[in-house]
Amino acid sequence: xxxxxxxLLSFMLVLASCEVDSDLNIDQKNPSSVPSSGxxxxxxxxxxxxxxxxxxxxxxxxxxxxxxxxxxSQYVMTGLRNNVWAxxxxxxxxxxxxxxxxxxxxxxxxxxxxxxxxxxxxVFAYSTLVDxxxxxxxxxxxxxxxxxxxxxxxxxxxxxxxxxxxADIDNLDVTKAGFGAGQxxxxxxxxxxxxxxxxxxxxxxxxxxxxxxxxKASAMAIKGAAGAITVNDENFGINYLDASPNxxxxxxxxxxxxxxxxxxxxxxxxxxxxxxxxxxxxYFEKKDGVYTGGEYGTANAASGFSAISDQLKTADLKGTVIxxxxxxxxxxxxxxxxxxxxxxxxxxYDNAITLSITEWGGSEADASNYLTQSxxxxxxANGDWKEKIATQKWIAMYGIPFEGWTxxxxxxxxxxxxxxxxxxxxxxxxxxxxxxEAQLNxxxxxxxxxxxxxxxxxxxxxxxxx
Amino acid sequence: xxxxxxxxxxxxxxxxxxxxxxYNYYAVSSSLIFxxxxxxxxxxxxxxxxxxxxxGNDLPANNVYDTFAxxxxxxxxxxxxxxxxxxxxxxxxxxxxxxxxxxxxxxFNNKLSLDFSWYKKNTENQLMAVSTTTATGxxxxxxxxxxxxxxxxxxGLNYSPIRTKDFSWDINVNWSRNRNLVVSLYxxxxxxxxxxxxxxxxxxxxxxQPYGVIRGFGxxxxxxxxxxxxxxxxxxxxxxxxxxxxNPEWNGGITNSIKYKNLKLNFLVDVQKGGxxxxxxxxxxxxxxxTSNTGGLNELxxxxxxxxxxxxxVLNVGVTEDGAVNTTRARGDYYGGAFYWGNSSRNxxxxxxYDASYVKLRELALAYNMPKTLLGDKVSSASLSLVGRxxxxxxxxxxYADPESGLGAGNAQGYLSGSYPTYRTVxxxxxxxx
Numbered sequence: 029x030x031x032x033x034x035x036l037l038s039f040m041l042v043l044a045s046c047e048v049d050s051d052l053n054i055d056q057k058n059p060s061s062v063p064s065s066g067x068x069x070x071x072x073x074x075x076x077x078x079x080x081x082x083x084x085x086x087x088x089x090x091x092x093x094x095x096x097x098x099x100x101s102q103y104v105m106t107g108l109r110n111n112v113w114a115x116x117x118x119x120x121x122x123x124x125x126x127x128x129x130x131x132x133x134x135x136x137x138x139x140x141x142x143x144x145x146x147x148x149x150x151v152f153a154y155s156t157l158v159d160x161x162x163x164x165x166x167x168x169x170x171x172x173x174x175x176x177x178x179x180x181x182x183x184x185x186x187x188x189x190x191x192x193x194x195a196d197i198d199n200l201d202v203t204k205a206g207f208g209a210g211q212x213x214x215x216x217x218x219x220x221x222x223x224x225x226x227x228x229x230x231x232x233x234x235x236x237x238x239x240x241x242x243x244k245a246s247a248m249a250i251k252g253a254a255g256a257i258t259v260n261d262e263n264f265g266i267n268y269l270d271a272s273p274n275x276x277x278x279x280x281x282x283x284x285x286x287x288x289x290x291x292x293x294x295x296x297x298x299x300x301x302x303x304x305x306x307x308x309x310x311y312f313e314k315k316d317g318v319y320t321g322g323e324y325g326t327a328n329a330a331s332g333f334s335a336i337s338d339q340l341k342t343a344d345l346k347g348t349v350i351x352x353x354x355x356x357x358x359x360x361x362x363x364x365x366x367x368x369x370x371x372x373x374x375x376x377y378d379n380a381i382t383l384s385i386t387e388w389g390g391s392e393a394d395a396s397n398y399l400t401q402s403x404x405x406x407x408x409a410n411g412d413w414k415e416k417i418a419t420q421k422w423i424a425m426y427g428i429p430f431e432g433w434t435x436x437x438x439x440x441x442x443x444x445x446x447x448x449x450x451x452x453x454x455x456x457x458x459x460x461x462x463x464x465e466a467q468l469n470x471x472x473x474x475x476x477x478x479x480x481x482x483x484x485x486x487x488x489x490x491x492x493x494x
Numbered sequence: 495x496x497x498x499x500x501x502x503x504x505x506x507x508x509x510x511x512x513x514x515x516x517y518n519y520y521a522v523s524s525s526l527i528f529x530x531x532x533x534x535x536x537x538x539x540x541x542x543x544x545x546x547x548x549x550g551n552d553l554p555a556n557n558v559y560d561t562f563a564x565x566x567x568x569x570x571x572x573x574x575x576x577x578x579x580x581x582x583x584x585x586x587x588x589x590x591x592x593x594x595x596x597x598x599x600x601x602f603n604n605k606l607s608l609d610f611s612w613y614k615k616n617t618e619n620q621l622m623a624v625s626t627t628t629a630t631g632x633x634x635x636x637x638x639x640x641x642x643x644x645x646x647x648x649x650g651l652n653y654s655p656i657r658t659k660d661f662s663w664d665i666n667v668n669w670s671r672n673r674n675l676v677v678s679l680y681x682x683x684x685x686x687x688x689x690x691x692x693x694x695x696x697x698x699x700x701x702x703q704p705y706g707v708i709r710g711f712g713x714x715x716x717x718x719x720x721x722x723x724x725x726x727x728x729x730x731x732x733x734x735x736x737x738x739x740x741n742p743e744w745n746g747g748i749t750n751s752i753k754y755k756n757l758k759l760n761f762l763v764d765v766q767k768g769g770x771x772x773x774x775x776x777x778x779x780x781x782x783x784x785t786s787n788t789g790g791l792n793e794l795x796x797x798x799x800x801x802x803x804x805x806x807x808v809l810n811v812g813v814t815e816d817g818a819v820n821t822t823r824a825r826g827d828y829y830g831g832a833f834y835w836g837n838s839s840r841n842x843x844x845x846x847x848y849d850a851s852y853v854k855l856r857e858l859a860l861a862y863n864m865p866k867t868l869l870g871d872k873v874s875s876a877s878l879s880l881v882g883r884x885x886x887x888x889x890x891x892x893x894y895a896d897p898e899s900g901l902g903a904g905n906a907q908g909y910l911s912g913s914y915p916t917y918r919t920v921x922x923x924x925x926x927x928x
Binding site: 212274 | 510512564571572573574576578632633635683684685690696709
């Protein structure tokens with residue numbers, strides 16, 4: 029046996045006593061605290077940008093058709109399904125949440141009005157999520173410590189949103205200020221206008237649920253209509269600027285991009301042409317002396333059909349998300365449903381059409397001429413109240429395409445075109461949850477998907493009954 | 495002879511939260527040289543080694559305290575926003591625990607030598623900025639993300655079958671396999687997205703799966719494992735499937751060195767078996783009809799690009815939803831047909847996932863040592879060598895690209911996009927010593 033040699037090659041012990049300062053670990057290039065109004069303005073701008081920039085809604089409403097790449101018009105939702113979710117939660121609602129926390133923590137001046145305005149915007153954002161997807165994370169959302177928020181029932185969320193909005197309207201004190209003029213890119217700090225916008229939104233949400241909760245719809249519609257927007261100058265829209273990156277998203281995507289992805293869709297053009305609609309020239313450009321739409325859902329030649337109008341491709345075009353015309357159509361619908369908010373269906377309906385025509389640049393005379401055709405006025409147009417209101421509202425919502433698609437979802441008119449190889453029942457009534465939800469929040473996603481009746485494009489939302 | 499090494503280390507990191515910024519770690523390793531103990535005539539050298547080490551780690555700076563992002567003004571409105579990644583002030587140091595044993599031997603007059611090692615490495619509290627559902631308000635968050643285990647063996651073998659004065663031949667073989675497993679993730683999380691890419695592809699850490707599985711739209715299969723084809727002859731797709739594993743089954747390499755007098759030839763053949771890659775180049779390449787598989791003749795002998803009425807199209811192998819063998823040919827005459835890049839209902843992303851196995855001639859070198867007689871007095875030695883690298887991909891399964899040309903960096907491997915051809919380098923070098 030050999031002798032083992034045990035060698036201690038190295039043994040080192042270093043005992044250091046040192047402390048480090050936490051300042052070393054704070055990013056000095058970015059602010060650690062910001063004003064609440066900066067978060068409010070950013071969330072608001074992002075929300076208006078996306079509502080105006082999700083051109084898929086212009087396709088789903090079948091106002092526009094596509095050219096070389098027709099997937100989106102064939103209802104492939106690859107980008108949209110992720111984008112609506114990600115933008116609204118993390119680029120809109122998270123900023124609003126932070127703004128609210130700062131206003132409360134700093135006990136800011138005019139806090140009640142500021143909080144009501146932000147809350148109204150949150151209601152708008154959450155209702156947009158519900159109107160796209162159905163059930164969504166709500167009570168457990170925006171908690172960075174909860175990586176797996178559950179999805180809440182869409183109808184319950186909607187009911188809560190209307191209660192919140194109703195309280196916001198009550199809380200808005202028009203004798204006091206809101207955000208400063210410079211930090212309010214929508215109404216320049218005018219609380220009177222914010223109250224009108226909040227009332228208009230309440231009217232919109234109330235009529236969404238008219239088929240599922242008639243009594244709540246009635247009460248909320250009456251309250252909303254009483255204070256809603258009545259003229260186009262009051263339209264709820266962001267005032268875009270003429271220089272990038274603050275232009276209307278349509279200008280960025282259709283003009284600055286240099287692309288030719290969209291033409292007029294046959295669905296809209298074929299309905300408007302026989303009506304001699306004075307808005308046609310404001311919506312589209314003529315092609316060889318006539319207005320002609322590309323076949324919806326196919327790859328159209330960009331040069332073969334009416335182009336999108338230059339009016340729409342204006343850099344500083346106002347990005348409207350609730351218009352006086354929409355409000356008047358909502359009032360017409362409410363009265364047609366027997367909700368007593370004053371006036372007749374016919375008066376509201378005619379007024380809505382007139383407001384739409386003048387909003388787009390037509391004259392009062394254009395509107396009254398239009399209304400002399402027997403196919404237009406409420407008294408003589410074809411179909412039941414749903415068909416009459418839905419058809420004209422759909423034409424008028426060209427600038428707020430999500431409401432155009434939603435008018436079809438709620439009132440089932442006008443008749444859209446199923447893309448080649450698809451049937452009418454394949455036209456989506458919602459958008460799919462983001463692809464990443466299954467991977468990042470699988471358990472909650474799976475139970476929500478099965479509860480709403482499957483994560484399918486054709487699953488009907490809770491308010492989509494008749 | 496028995497050796498023992500002990501080390502210990504204590505770190506304080508300013509990048510960690512102040513309450514958890516100190517960590518101590520250590521390593522123990524020992525080795526035993528045993529050839530003298532066993533006294534076998536054919537054994538020239540023998541060594542057994544074993545080690546255990548723990549290593550602590552921190553994260554990059556500025557990820558513990560939140561700050562805001564500054565956005566370009568909107569007219570007169572100054573804009574601020576939350577960044578996409580949420581910082582975390584509750585982080586603790588990451589810790590890796592590794593155990594390794596090995597055997598090193600030289601035998602038969604040093605003609606054969608073997609080096610074998612086995613290791614198991616568990617990384618706990620891995621510090622990562624993981625993807626989160628944006629319903630949390632953020633798209634990423636720094637967390638201590640559970641435990642990842644790597645286990646594997648490495649074998650090295652040297653053999654010198656011929657060793658004479660003028661001629662020698664050495665063979666060196668190395669082989670390794672690593673198996674990794676996501677043991678646990680943080681909280682109730684079942685899956686972490688490591689990277690997401692165009693084509694609805696993500697690279698993931700999924701609990702109970704190897705680290706780095708590819709997820710995306712997968713084929714829809716019936717109970718017998720047949721692919722299901724829709725009414726128009728296209729493969730149906732199902733969202734969020736595991737469609738590949740980026741980890742190879744094993745890697746190996748063989749180097750041969752042959753020396754004859756002053757001439758030496760050296761070549762290395764590298765092999766990878768298994769591992770999957772997703773090819774965005776094929777996704778768009780075949781989608782737009784650039785690749786040759788989108789042309790040519792179908793099983794009827796008709797051009798694929800003929801219309802279906804003229805007998806064109808592609809017959810996808812599979813069954814219909816009701817189980818009958820598919821007889822409907824998918825269109826091959828426009829981009830939206832059989833080779834279309836797909837969506838959530840048809841033409842799954844799995845269509846362009848490929849086996850990343852390869853056999854490559856990695857290096858070939860020919861060297862000539864100038865004979866002393868030519869050099870004169872002033873030069874002590876001189877050699878001329880011609881070295882080529884990446885000369886030949888002998889075998890592979892990924893079309894039109896080197897399987898190794900992925901975006902692969904750090905955590906995310908297995909995605910080919912805009913692959914450049916791998917450089918082939920040939921160099922001539924002259925080495926003179928005075």
